[in-house]
Amino acid sequence: MGIYNWLVYVWGKMPILLEGALLTVQLTAIAVGFGFIIGIFAGMGRISKNRLIKSISVIYIDFIRGTPLLVQILIVYMGLPQIIGRPIPAMVAAIVSLSINSGAYVAEIVRSGIQSIDKGQTEAARSLGMTHSQTMIHIILPQAVRRIIPPLGNEFIAMLKDSSLVSVIALEELMRKAQLIYTRDYRPFDILIAASIIYLIMTLSISKLVRFSERRLRTSDK
Amino acid sequence: MTNDVVIQTVDLKKNFGTLEVLKGISLTITKQEVVCIIGPSGSGKSTFLRCLNLLEKPTSGSVIIEGTDITSKHCDIDLVRTNMGMVFQNFNLFPHMSVLDNITLAPIKVKGVTKTEAEDIAINLLGKVGLKEKAKSYPGELSGGQKQRVAIARALAMQPKLMLFDEPTSALDPEMIGEVLDVMKSLAYEGMTMIVVSHEMGFAKEVSDRVLFMDEGLVLEDDTPNNVFNNPQNPRTKSFLSKVL
Numbered sequence: 076m077g078i079y080n081w082l083v084y085v086w087g088k089m090p091i092l093l094e095g096a097l098l099t100v101q102l103t104a105i106a107v108g109f110g111f112i113i114g115i116f117a118g119m120g121r122i123s124k125n126r127l128i129k130s131i132s133v134i135y136i137d138f139i140r141g142t143p144l145l146v147q148i149l150i151v152y153m154g155l156p157q158i159i160g161r162p163i164p165a166m167v168a169a170i171v172s173l174s175i176n177s178g179a180y181v182a183e184i185v186r187s188g189i190q191s192i193d194k195g196q197t198e199a200a201r202s203l204g205m206t207h208s209q210t211m212i213h214i215i216l217p218q219a220v221r222r223i224i225p226p227l228g229n230e231f232i233a234m235l236k237d238s239s240l241v242s243v244i245a246l247e248e249l250m251r252k253a254q255l256i257y258t259r260d261y262r263p264f265d266i267l268i269a270a271s272i273i274y275l276i277m278t279l280s281i282s283k284l285v286r287f288s289e290r291r292l293r294t295s296d297k
Numbered sequence: 298m299t300n301d302v303v304i305q306t307v308d309l310k311k312n313f314g315t316l317e318v319l320k321g322i323s324l325t326i327t328k329q330e331v332v333c334i335i336g337p338s339g340s341g342k343s344t345f346l347r348c349l350n351l352l353e354k355p356t357s358g359s360v361i362i363e364g365t366d367i368t369s370k371h372c373d374i375d376l377v378r379t380n381m382g383m384v385f386q387n388f389n390l391f392p393h394m395s396v397l398d399n400i401t402l403a404p405i406k407v408k409g410v411t412k413t414e415a416e417d418i419a420i421n422l423l424g425k426v427g428l429k430e431k432a433k434s435y436p437g438e439l440s441g442g443q444k445q446r447v448a449i450a451r452a453l454a455m456q457p458k459l460m461l462f463d464e465p466t467s468a469l470d471p472e473m474i475g476e477v478l479d480v481m482k483s484l485a486y487e488g489m490t491m492i493v494v495s496h497e498m499g500f501a502k503e504v505s506d507r508v509l510f511m512d513e514g515l516v517l518e519d520d521t522p523n524n525v526f527n528n529p530q531n532p533r534t535k536s537f538l539s540k541v542l
């Protein structure tokens with residue numbers, strides 16, 4: 076009876092929850108997408124010989140990884156408007172803070188991906204007269220990307236879960252939708268279990284995809 | 298013959314931290330010379346070779362190529378390197394590219410050669426190293442000996458004036474050493490200027506014009522193979538040769 080009751084209730088809320096889940100996936104994809112671009116530069120900057128570029132990258136990466144995402148979201152949404160003198164839409168604040176956050180984690184993934192490529196590759200390329208950037212573009216990055224894909228998938232999963240934090244700035248992703256429903260219906264247990272299951276399905280599907288691509292890459296490496 | 302100098306080093310020194318690896322090496326190598334460098338492990342042979350194309354930055358002294366000191370700040374080292382091919386012990390082929398792309402990449406990107414022209418050169422070189430049918434293969438599909446022959450072709454595709462070999466056969470199974478040495482021999486007979494670090498004493502005897510014996514960062518012997526192998530001057534050369542021959 077309990078389960079049946081729950082199913083009927085949750086089924087009725089499913090359209091709202093799925094609407095939220097769609098936004099969750101979109102936010103995550105955008106954040107990790109921008110994060111990837113930021114991360115490539117910050118990751119290369121982190122191992123750059125140029126002191127200034129290196130320092131900026133290190134400060135960025137350490138600051139983001141060493142402070143809570145919730146604080147970062149609020150700095151962008153509440154803090155920045157105080158400085159620039161006008162409000163920032165919640166959607167923009169969410170994308171900006173999640174992207175910047177993801178970028179720092181991707182940077183570390185990119186750095187270790189680049190450093191995992193044998194030094195001999197760089198030496199061979201440079202001994203043929205290729206410049207540092209030609210070597211990066213044609214030799215190091217294409218090989219590093221293959222090794223980066225699995226950890227990048229894990230970053231996507233982490234970001235998918237962490238994006239629930241933007242519910243605090245009233246952005247109606249999955250978590251916020253769930254909150255809105257239970258503050259009205261007083262059935263938080265029912266709705267939070269439903270939301271958890273949706274998160275779980277999303278993260279499990281992604282890790283399946285990651286494992287599949289890992290296997291594909293491993294065979295194509297041979 | 299002085300204007301036929303290809304590369305010259307003057308009091309070349311290299312330290313790694315407090316470790317003095319090269320303690321002042323001065324020598325001159327002329328066009329079409331084949332120079333073999335022998336010596337015990339850790340004597341600085343690789344470091345010397347890598348200083349010649351600035352994969353290692355010398356601590357002091359100079360490397361002069363066609364009158365230009367390439368250790369000076371104003372020198373475009375990428376340009377200089379296009380004149381020097383290097384072959385490594387571990388091949389260092391690019392595993393994500395086909396054999397053909399391995400060979401054509403640098404000519405296209407660095408020299409601005411057209412793709413068709415670069416491919417013509419590559420096919421030609423693959424023929425020379427006996428691997429024409431492997432153009433579309435990936436490095437992972439080749440044996441060690443085949444990989445090294447591709448690596449030689451890749452270096453030659455830049456049409457270098459000088460080839461540096463760092464123990465090109467040391468990572469190979471014994472039955473594959475011959476095929477790589479054969480390629481190197483024919484290169485030598487075509488008049489390529491070569492500096493070869495090798496433990497293949499047979500190759501050194503047969504092919505080289507000069508043999509250098511290095512020990513503890515110094516060149517202790519620099520003479521014809523006949524003199525070095527049959528009449529070494531330095532006691533340390535004698536003791537090294539008695540161990541390896």
Ligand SMILES: Nc1ncnc2c1ncn2[C@@H]1O[C@H](COP(=O)(O)OP(=O)(O)OP(=O)(O)O)[C@@H](O)[C@H]1O
Binds near residue numbers: 318339341342344
């Ligand atoms: N990047 C480096 N950092 C610190 N020490 C180094 C480095 N490269 C080489 N060395 C040291 O310099 C010395 C000479 O090394 P090198 O590789 O030139 O010797 P080698 O004559 O080529 O020896 P092998 O026959 O074993 O290849 C060794 O003691 C080595 O440990």
Ligand SMILES: [Mg+2]
Binds near residue numbers: 343
């Ligand atoms: Mg060596």
